Amino acid sequence: MSDLAGEIAADVAKRLERSKTPIPIGVSNRHCHLTEEHFKILFGAQARPNRIKDIKQPGFWAAEEVIAVKGPRGRLERVRLVGPYRSRTQIELAMTDAKAIGVKPPVRESGDVKGSAGAELIGPAGRLTLAEGVIVALRHVHFAPKEAAALGIKAGEMLRLRCGTGGGRSSVFEDCVARVSDQYSLELHLDTDEAYAAGVKTGDLAYIV
């Protein structure tokens, strides 16, 4: 077999393997990640976040604490804290949430908050004005390195995933970035706008196409 034919055959085999692998969907409601400093301002100097539920990505957990996020046109109540503390405060909203309070967040990868939207954060013990940190999360797939390797996927690769087949709102989401880390576990992260558009919920399965 020529080199080219060999490459094509390997590519076809890899694509077949990808298309057969079910990828669990995790739907993120609006939530916040806080620095320790911001947490103390919002909840009090003596307060600590209370873990109530582990989430699928190893090391992350939902906290009991919620804040309000206020924009020029309104406020969102009960925006849940996801722990642990981060080095930069980040508020992840669906675009519907953002429109409701009049903020204009960019679609960004988690952690990329420079020049993103601002908002006022309100907790039971205090409030603060965040100059930047409000984003809409770029949809993405988490892979452990072994999972990515098995499918021939590299970090940063853009993927297309079909969601919601047979539910009346089947959708192929393109522009899904692959994120690979030994801190990760196989999961497609969608926000609520995306999940509702495809008629899916956490635990449903998506397929790379």
Add this chain to the structure above:
Amino acid sequence: MSDLAGEIAADVAKRLERSKTPIPIGVSNRHCHLTEEHFKILFGAQARPNRIKDIKQPGFWAAEEVIAVKGPRGRLERVRLVGPYRSRTQIELAMTDAKAIGVKPPVRESGDVKGSAGAELIGPAGRLTLAEGVIVALRHVHFAPKEAAALGIKAGEMLRLRCGTGGGRSSVFEDCVARVSDQYSLELHLDTDEAYAAGVKTGDLAYIV
């Protein structure tokens, strides 16, 4: 050429033509269609709806009047009336809206309200309890008969349309039903969840794939 080859060639030509035709997107915010009887209950026996803006589909218009829609968990304010009167009251929400007020509408074609969700409707002059009529609209493409014929599309055919290319949230929406009528003008109708999921707004273009 054999019959089969001729059929295949015709199918390929039709698909090429489809894929080249830009289809304008119309994003529907939550809105309501009211019977004359329900309008009078909500706005008063002497009231009439005031047209403020024609919408793209011939004969339909946005009215000045808005109502509140109340469910077990909350209420949505400023749900706009779309005229003219209909023979059945219908409330079209995005799933995000529905979740916010605790109602569970099915995804349905417009007009198909039997057994759909209920809600309380509140206007400046009165209120009423709607037993059924709350739906999430099944995404659909409006075609005038000539437009459908040019692309070889039949009423009821299910289509796939790519939206938002290059905007970071490109999406292929499957399960888009073709609706053909001489009352219609070429347009893909999406709700706000779908529009935000694909990063598109009214006037952006979609393509059949």
